[in-house]
Amino acid sequence: VTVDLGLSPDQQSVEELFSTFFAKEAPPSVARAAxxxxxxxxxxxxxxxTGAPGMGVEGATMGDLVVAAEQLGRAxxxxxxxxxxxxxxxxxxxxxxxxxxxxxxxxxxxxxxxWSLVPAGxxxxxxxxxxxxxxxxxxxxAPGSGPRNHAAAPLADRPTAGLRTVLGPASQxxxxxxxxxxxxxxxxxxxxxxxLDLGVEYAKTRVQFGVPxxxxxAVQHALAELPGLIDGARLLTHKAxxxxxxxxxxxxxxxxxxxxxxxxxxxxxAGDVATHATDRSxxxxxxxxxxxxxxxxxxxxxARGWSLVLDDPAAECRRLADRLFGAR
Amino acid sequence: MDFSLPPEVEAYRQQIRAIVARTVTPExxxxxxxxxxxxxxxxxxxxxxxxxxERAVPGLGKGDPIELWVLFNELEKAQEPFDALAVSxxxxxxxxxxxxxxxxxxxxxxxxxxxxxxxxxxxxxxxxSDVASITTRAVRDGDEWVINGAKMWTTMAHVADWLILLTRxxxxxxxxxxxxxxxxxxxxxxxxxEPVPTMATERTNATFYDDVRVxxxxxxxxxxxxxxxxxxxxxxxxxxxxxxxxxxxxxxxxREWAEASGAITDPLVRERMARVAIDNEVAKLLTQRSAWxxxxxxxxxxxxxxxxxxxxxxxxxxxxxxxxxxxxxxILQFHEDGAAADGWIEYDARHSPVTTIYGxxxxxxxxxxxxxxLGLPKARR
Numbered sequence: 102v103t104v105d106l107g108l109s110p111d112q113q114s115v116e117e118l119f120s121t122f123f124a125k126e127a128p129p130s131v132a133r134a135a136x137x138x139x140x141x142x143x144x145x146x147x148x149x150x151t152g153a154p155g156m157g158v159e160g161a162t163m164g165d166l167v168v169a170a171e172q173l174g175r176a177x178x179x180x181x182x183x184x185x186x187x188x189x190x191x192x193x194x195x196x197x198x199x200x201x202x203x204x205x206x207x208x209x210x211x212x213x214x215x216w217s218l219v220p221a222g223x224x225x226x227x228x229x230x231x232x233x234x235x236x237x238x239x240x241x242x243a244p245g246s247g248p249r250n251h252a253a254a255p256l257a258d259r260p261t262a263g264l265r266t267v268l269g270p271a272s273q274x275x276x277x278x279x280x281x282x283x284x285x286x287x288x289x290x291x292x293x294x295x296x297l298d299l300g301v302e303y304a305k306t307r308v309q310f311g312v313p314x315x316x317x318x319a320v321q322h323a324l325a326e327l328p329g330l331i332d333g334a335r336l337l338t339h340k341a342x343x344x345x346x347x348x349x350x351x352x353x354x355x356x357x358x359x360x361x362x363x364x365x366x367x368x369x370x371a372g373d374v375a376t377h378a379t380d381r382s383x384x385x386x387x388x389x390x391x392x393x394x395x396x397x398x399x400x401x402x403x404a405r406g407w408s409l410v411l412d413d414p415a416a417e418c419r420r421l422a423d424r425l426f427g428a429r
Numbered sequence: 430m431d432f433s434l435p436p437e438v439e440a441y442r443q444q445i446r447a448i449v450a451r452t453v454t455p456e457x458x459x460x461x462x463x464x465x466x467x468x469x470x471x472x473x474x475x476x477x478x479x480x481x482x483e484r485a486v487p488g489l490g491k492g493d494p495i496e497l498w499v500l501f502n503e504l505e506k507a508q509e510p511f512d513a514l515a516v517s518x519x520x521x522x523x524x525x526x527x528x529x530x531x532x533x534x535x536x537x538x539x540x541x542x543x544x545x546x547x548x549x550x551x552x553x554x555x556x557x558s559d560v561a562s563i564t565t566r567a568v569r570d571g572d573e574w575v576i577n578g579a580k581m582w583t584t585m586a587h588v589a590d591w592l593i594l595l596t597r598x599x600x601x602x603x604x605x606x607x608x609x610x611x612x613x614x615x616x617x618x619x620x621x622x623e624p625v626p627t628m629a630t631e632r633t634n635a636t637f638y639d640d641v642r643v644x645x646x647x648x649x650x651x652x653x654x655x656x657x658x659x660x661x662x663x664x665x666x667x668x669x670x671x672x673x674x675x676x677x678x679x680x681x682x683x684r685e686w687a688e689a690s691g692a693i694t695d696p697l698v699r700e701r702m703a704r705v706a707i708d709n710e711v712a713k714l715l716t717q718r719s720a721w722x723x724x725x726x727x728x729x730x731x732x733x734x735x736x737x738x739x740x741x742x743x744x745x746x747x748x749x750x751x752x753x754x755x756x757x758x759x760i761l762q763f764h765e766d767g768a769a770a771d772g773w774i775e776y777d778a779r780h781s782p783v784t785t786i787y788g789x790x791x792x793x794x795x796x797x798x799x800x801x802x803l804g805l806p807k808a809r810r
Contacts, residue, residue: 104431104432104434104435104438104495104717104720104721104724105430105431105721106430106431106432106717106718106721107430107721107725108430109430164430297803301803301804301805304805305804305805305806312806312809313806315799315805315806316805316806316807316808316809317808317809318796318799318808318809321795321796321799321800321803321805321808322792322795322799324799324803324805325794325795325796325798325799325802325803326738326795328735328798328802328803329715329734329735329736329738329739329798330739332715332718332732332735333711333712333714333715333739334711336430336711336714336715336717336718337707337710337711337714339430339432340430340432340710340714343430343431343432344432352677352680352681352684352706352709353677353680353681353684354506354677355502355506355674355677355709355710355713357706357710358432363710366706366707366710369703369704369707370707370711415700418699418700418703418704419696419699419700419703421703421706421707422699422700422702422703423699425702425703425706426684426693426699426702426703429693429694429699
């Protein structure tokens with residue numbers, strides 16, 4: 102076989118490890134209990150015991166990390182592994198690898214000495230971000246709280262003041278952001294896949310008019326469009342993880358191998374798919390989907406929060422257009 | 430996952446591209462749109478001259494699904510009309526799999542030499558998605574079979590040399606069990622062809638069968654085993670023989686117009702172009718996955734359904750967006766002054782609707798996914 106789109110043996114091991122870990126340690130009740138802050142310190146400590154925080158700098162490929170991120174998304178686990186992995190690859194120091202220090206990245210350059218709405222900013226000890234014309238890592242005290250938000254994510258503004266390490270010119274940030282986009286896309290694929298499973302399970306068991314609602318074509322078709330979207334998002338995310346650095350960009354020939362372009366594509370598409378899949382699954386749940394008692398609403402809110410924390414997808418598409426078609 | 434193509438596949442791609450560049454000329458594409466016959470014999474013969482049709486036929490040549498994907502992907506990107514070739518390659522694979530030695534010797538050379546096409550007589554005026562209910566009858570009469578009935582959407586029947594024909598031979602058993610497949614020359618007495626013009630210029634046909642007499646040499650597979658022959662055909666197609674990347678030439682055409690008109694600076698136009706590029710990439714990857722599954726010995730039936738739904742619906746969305754973005758220029762047809770992308774934007778709006786219908790409607794594909802992939806209970810229909 103000349104093409105291999107299956108998980109490598111390493112990736113299968115990563116999938117097994119994380120799916121087992123999250124199934125045992127982080128059922129949806131854990132995400133629920135961690136609201137509104139969206140962080141469970143004890144869960145992070147147990148995750149650190151598995152060595153997960155150091156994966157990003159200790160031999161794992163981006164493809165391996167995407168597999169881990171998807172499992173985190175499936176569990177909507179309240180730990181900032183995605184942010185930490187992206188930050189630690191930009192700032193590979195020992196205290197990040199053992200998880201004793203939590204790191205994150207600011208998605209936006211600092212304005213007036215403040216990074217705004219930093220993912221995991223409420224709980225991270227180190228923030229990697231752009232300040233002026235430099236990419237820096239700043240250690241400062243985590244505030245421990247932040248604005249309440251749709252995803253119950255530990256967002257917070259962070260000052261650029263603190264113990265500062267210069268990592269390089271600001272231009273290096275594109276690659277850092279691209280990796281965060283790829284890993285977040287992986288987590289969003291996990292959300293979408295979990296939402297589909299919840300919707301299918303509900304459709305098989307909920308009885309109306311004397312039959313499971315999954316026997317109705319209108320319900321079937323709302324769910325049947327999702328597997329292709331989810332599989333497409335997963336493939337695109339893995340392709341973005343596979344790409345290294347600048348590469349071919351020829352949309353007229355359907356040839357895109359550029360890391361930054363593929364990362365942006367994967368992030369937009371996975372965000373759309375997770376948003377759509379959670380919307381469909383919630384709808385199939387009927388009124389219960391809207392109630393706090395059922396889990397689908399947890400996934401619904403995170404699908405939006407985790408993707409919109411960067412920007413309006415339309416704005417991301419316009420940046421992608423600059424990369425694909427040239428800036429105008 | 431490894432998304433790169435190895436050197437030998439890349440070399441094969443370059444070989445295809447060279448033939449396409451030489452034979453798929455604007456004049457020949459124009460000829461398709463003038464005549465309604467969407468086929469370029471010069472391409473078929475050039476492929477055959479390098480042994481590439483035989484090489485593509487599953488089970489006969491190399492039959493590598495990765496190559497099959499690359500071949501039709503290159504044809505589709507070039508906007509070469511590939512449907513007729515795809516049917517001929519697929520049916521050649523069926524003949525090779527289930528046909529007799531006599532049938533193989535009689536039928537296959539003309540196909541792999543690029544001289545003859547096969548047309549498909551499956552659907553009927555009253556039976557489309559429910560194809561197992563067809564009523565065209567084949568009745569035993571001595572040593573012969575006598576066929577009567579009518580078929581619809583028999584595209585290429587007016588130029589094909591061969592016809593693969595699904596008939597009912599036993600009306601007294603459950604519908605899937607009483608079907609028999611025939612393969613016969615189109616010049617067999619009793620066959621008549623009526624054109625069916627379509628909105629997308631391409632001509633298809635209605636075909637009529639009036640006491641058509643054939644011998645057992647025309648039976649393909651077992652008598653009353655027609656449904657399993659249908660299954661073989663579907664399993665050979667694998668969702669990699671074109672139709673899953675129509676958005677690529679559309680984006681290329683639209684970009685040319687957007688650059689020339691200045692619309693490329695419009696933020697909404699840029700957003701839509703980027704989204705179409707994303708969808709095109711996803712459609713490519715889903716198709717590549719089907720090829721990989723087939724090459725690994727699997728049957729990507731459900732994955733093919735997912736891919737077709739996604740690719741065709743994305744294509745319709747792209748066509749709608751780009752036609753809107755082009756405004757009045759988007760409604761002007763080929764050869765009219767000011768037509769967006771020389772009329773291609775308008776053409777795609779005429780062509781895209783059929784893609785969610787033929788080759789399995791989106792609804793039939795969703796039924797398959799719901800029941801066989803998601804495990805939902807059988808629907809009340």
